[in-house]
Amino acid sequence: MRLTKAQRAENHDRIVRVAAKLFREKGVDGVGIDEIMVEASLTHGAFYGHFPSKTALIGEASAYAMDDSGLTRLEDDTPPGTRKSFPELARRYLSVEHRDDPGRGCAIAALAVDIGRQDDAMQALFAQNLEVRLGELAERLPGDRDAARHDAMLKYATMVGALVMARSAGKGALSEEVLDVVRERLEAEQAATESAVA
Amino acid sequence: MRLTKAQRAENHDRIVRVAAKLFREKGVDGVGIDEIMVEASLTHGAFYGHFPSKTALIGEASAYAMDDSGLTRLEDDTPPGTRKSFPELARRYLSVEHRDDPGRGCAIAALAVDIGRQDDAMQALFAQNLEVRLGELAERLPGDRDAARHDAMLKYATMVGALVMARSAGKGALSEEVLDVVRERLEAEQAATESAVA
DNA sequence: GAATAGAAATGACGATCGTCATACTTGTTT
DNA sequence: AAACAAGTATGACGATCGTCATTTCTATTC
Known part of the structure; x- marks a missing residue:
């Protein structure tokens, strides 16, 4: 199910935003990829199309959270x-x-x-x-x-x-x-x- | 392998001390029962003879850590x-x-x-x-x-x-x-x- | 309209999570 | 010496962890 670049970027952003929220609420070790992806209305398998690892997401999400x-x-x-x-x-x-x-x-x-x-x-x-x-x-x-x-x-x-x-x-x-x-x-x-x- | 009361109390204390250290280092969600028990030289199965749940240990260990x-x-x-x-x-x-x-x-x-x-x-x-x-x-x-x-x-x-x-x-x-x-x-x-x- | 490319969905992997029932071993008591 | 009691070890449970290979679907391109 191919998406446009804009949609892909929007998905990426949504994952980061959701993660920035959940990490702050429950801690980095208190949330799994699955919970984040569900909250972002995606399946957990799609995660690795956007990030190489959870660690990478922690980096992006914490930077976003600092700004947000x-x-x-x-x-x-x-x-x-x-x-x-x-x-x-x-x-x-x-x-x-x-x-x-x-x-x-x-x-x-x-x-x-x-x-x-x-x-x-x-x-x-x-x-x-x-x-x-x-x-x-x-x-x-x-x-x-x-x-x-x-x-x-x-x-x-x-x-x-x-x-x-x-x-x-x-x-x-x-x-x-x-x-x-x-x-x-x-x-x-x-x-x-x-x-x-x- | 029955132990004396003193030995049991000593084991209990050691679990709490180890947990107080590991929780502070790695976070409450960053350490499992297994790691704590290994560090305390016991098997993870013995844990539930001492504590009803991990949550109970968090309570004891954080109180101990505050004092320690x-x-x-x-x-x-x-x-x-x-x-x-x-x-x-x-x-x-x-x-x-x-x-x-x-x-x-x-x-x-x-x-x-x-x-x-x-x-x-x-x-x-x-x-x-x-x-x-x-x-x-x-x-x-x-x-x-x-x-x-x-x-x-x-x-x-x-x-x-x-x-x-x-x-x-x-x-x-x-x-x-x-x-x-x-x-x-x-x-x-x-x-x-x-x-x-x- | 057909071929292609790109992104998400599916489903599985091994590891580890917290929890527990059971078996075992050994002090203590008789 | 025998019976009992009590605490640990063993091993397994279902759930969830992070990670992928594969499949499916759909925009885009020809």
Whole structure:
């Protein structure tokens, strides 16, 4: 059943999108090719016409997830041309909605641990995308390039850690306390540095 | 081949210890019962004499890992009765050695994402242990109980996030930069609050 | 309209997954 | 010495894992 190039590309993309979602939700080892292909409305046998191996898909899907995820596009309701400020980002990042929707959320929080168990090539690829995300955040922070970059690392680490901890603690009081406390601290800190700069 | 109670308990413990290590290294879905039992010098069939299911082992092993891991006992070379100060903890937590040895390291950084994919009961158990770890860290921080607790959350989140990111970025420059930058910031911050209190 | 090429569907492979019933072996008790 | 009890080893189960070779169907090309 021959398809047009466009259809083939669309299928390829759909597999990647579905995988990016399922990997984030269930983990790289928690989903099989079969489940991904079913969700993509294809049979599992067709998989190897698109990818040489599951590992290859992990690479594509995690790169896609990094681009698709969290931060800038948690919800895509900002007018084009405008940028979310950091406090706005923190507010969304550390929300209960983000905690409960890993499949559409930040790829770092959802996949970094899994990627940490992959081989060097995969980690190098992930590091590249990580660099891009750090750059994006740094652009929204005050100070010279180095200071902003370092600040981005610290703030990203804090947000990722808080989200990961909140997700592990279920939906109890502790989970939301972590989210709230860290969000407030980040907001307060930001307000302080802004008034200092001004 | 009947064993004494002590031997049985020892076998049980060994399974838990081995699992706590392997789960942290390879993830909960990355290790099978068979591998765990072989590493514990038993056959996989004997497993179900000790645990009703793999899930039960995940619960015991993650609790054990929380107690065994990171922070207070990354290396057990402190004299009894003394406590590591927070900067010392941060230094060890954000070291290359800790990054490269998840099997003996912090259970939160290694397992929190996996636990976030388990059921509510497992997450509630994990939250209890998380609370204990937060309390331990809060004891080493200045301020009243609430402030210290909140500070512990922030600092833990930052360290966990930094470690997770560093592990995902392989062994390249970015990985160590994250570790270094976050460690320096935490140390500097601590020095500032201490001098403010004094 | 016929031949060809390209992509998905089918179905199977060996390996491993979690689980368990059974057999065996050996301390403990009588 | 014999009977019992208790924990491990054996071996198998159905399901699912990742991976392919083969078949089938349909766009495209002639």
